[in-house]
Amino acid sequence: MLTERQLLLLQVIIDDFIDTAHPVGSRVLAKKGTIPFSAATIRNEMADLEELGFLEKMHSSSGRIPSEKGYRYYVDHLIKPVSHNKYRGIVSKLVQEGIYEFEQIVQMSAEILSELTSYTAIILGPEIFETQLKQLQIVPLSSQTAVAVLVTNTGHVEHRMVSLPEAINASDLEKLVNIINQKLVGIPIVKLQNIFYTEMADIMKRYLDDYENSLNYLKAIFLTDYPVKVYVSGTSNMLMQPEFNDIDKVRSFYTLMDKEDELIKLLKDSTPGIEVTIGNENEVEAIKDFSLITSSLRHEEEQIGTIALLGPKRMEYRKVISLLKGLSNEMTNTLYMWYKDKE
């Protein structure tokens, strides 16, 4: 329904605004020569585009800036993805070094990402869905405390302090750990809780003197949710963006960044693939002035983590999207190889 010329115009206006952060006027646009029409014509078209809701003015005699609808159209229809060969291979290079666990790799990728874009990178997870128990170890520290160490097949290590039941003795503890390892190695972490109640209860009853106590003890290890970790990187890069000249925006931005649970909410239920949320499209009030681009990392239909970039609505969508796409693909492949290798 938009004419060829309107499309071109919309594209050029948004590109220009993304580049300069200044409202775009007809005169300047005409002078640039990208559009073979006079300023007056451009003005007319601009008025139409505004009527259609793609552009808006800050005040009656300012240039036009893209509306959220405008950005949305731009993202959905006007961007031809550019592939960023330059950065291809970053992840696999990290993997090849062989000294990082998966979580570290995700984190490092995000740092690179925020460096490359000067927006803020936020990473969720990777969650332990689908990762399997490789080994459980319980190391007693004193008579009352021990540390439980859980290693997964992805090289991830979780640990947690636990208090030991009074009655348990060293040999029982050893037996317990052996049973667990025999029975539970290879089981996806998520399913541990179920199995724990069904199969384990029986077995433990048979082998252990102090069944009751041991059970309670294990609960502390397996039945608490392991915390989801959020990494944020590059917040100070973003302060250079002119939209942050407003001190209140800075305040509310950092207040959000400090609330881990809000960030988790932001990234938690992302759908597969790249998803772009512009301004008020997002339900979280605090980022109504921002755009958020998320890409969920998946392994066999399971979401195991999310990489996201948070920036001003005036974001370099073209660059960011292709970058994130590339990175995401690479991560997925890497992930696939990884699991295949470790199984």
Added chain:
Amino acid sequence: MLTERQLLLLQVIIDDFIDTAHPVGSRVLAKKGTIPFSAATIRNEMADLEELGFLEKMHSSSGRIPSEKGYRYYVDHLIKPVSHNKYRGIVSKLVQEGIYEFEQIVQMSAEILSELTSYTAIILGPEIFETQLKQLQIVPLSSQTAVAVLVTNTGHVEHRMVSLPEAINASDLEKLVNIINQKLVGIPIVKLQNIFYTEMADIMKRYLDDYENSLNYLKAIFLTDYPVKVYVSGTSNMLMQPEFNDIDKVRSFYTLMDKEDELIKLLKDSTPGIEVTIGNENEVEAIKDFSLITSSLRHEEEQIGTIALLGPKRMEYRKVISLLKGLSNEMTNTLYMWYKDKE
């Protein structure tokens, strides 16, 4: 060398400025009634105090604000520490729950601290000086990779991915781990590197087929420095301080906060006890507008960590210092008990 009256005046002026962030004028001060003299007299004294370098003016007809020398004098001589009974016991309560490792407790304390003061809390370490190896575990993930897990007597867990040497077989690996655990458990982590070269080399030669390879392999585990961790908490609280109305200050502040190595430099060589650095007293350029209060956590002469508060020069020194002192004592005691218990 300062008269009684000058001391009183200095005290009141700084207190007032810390409270209101506004330059303090003679008239207002006289009206408040804390000083039984007229505004004119106060003016004269103020002029003297300025000449002595304790006060300064923003411009020729503004009220007085404390100079750095003024703050220094205030901190050194005019503060009578108030004990904060209210918050006593926070740490020991956390410890009693028995489910946190030492590092978590430090971190949580710092969060509380920043919440209580609305300044930024920075914590370094605790470093692994003096903590002893409790157990080493090597869990193979694939034919080429494994994860090495190191548990200390404080309940701290370090882990790292390592690539396995081609030639090594499962039984050798097991032997290796056994040797290490037999020989190295109880050794302070810092000394591992030395012992590794002296004693271990011999032993390994005797027991292992593939001595050369195993040695190289272990290097990766023991000879890399484990990273010092920095936790920062409460940065957004601080934005509410009026000194942060200047956007450039905010920018430079957050740029600093993003540089982990700078922060480490800031806290690394703190002397025992509480140390207050005001503005330019600190060598790090980026915090010349701030004051930093550090308290190093010690165990038997060794610095094992640092808690610090970063705030504007106009800081509530009285409150902050006593709070930090209390917390620090509590931590040290806790630490002492902890080690005693775990040894």
Added chain:
DNA sequence: TGTTAGCACTCCAACTTCTCGAGTGCTAAT
């Protein structure tokens, strides 16, 4: 009929000017 030049109008941003109040330093009186 689509395009363009021209013109009157709008509005912000940046700059100046003005005013006011809170502050000072100095002097003379107490």
Added chain:
DNA sequence: ATTAGCACTCGAGAAGTTGGAGTGCTAACA
């Protein structure tokens, strides 16, 4: 020694001024 009084200073904020970049509309043009 202390204080009251007075002239002076300076910055913060209000009010006014200007210029430029923008618009919308109309009329002329290909």
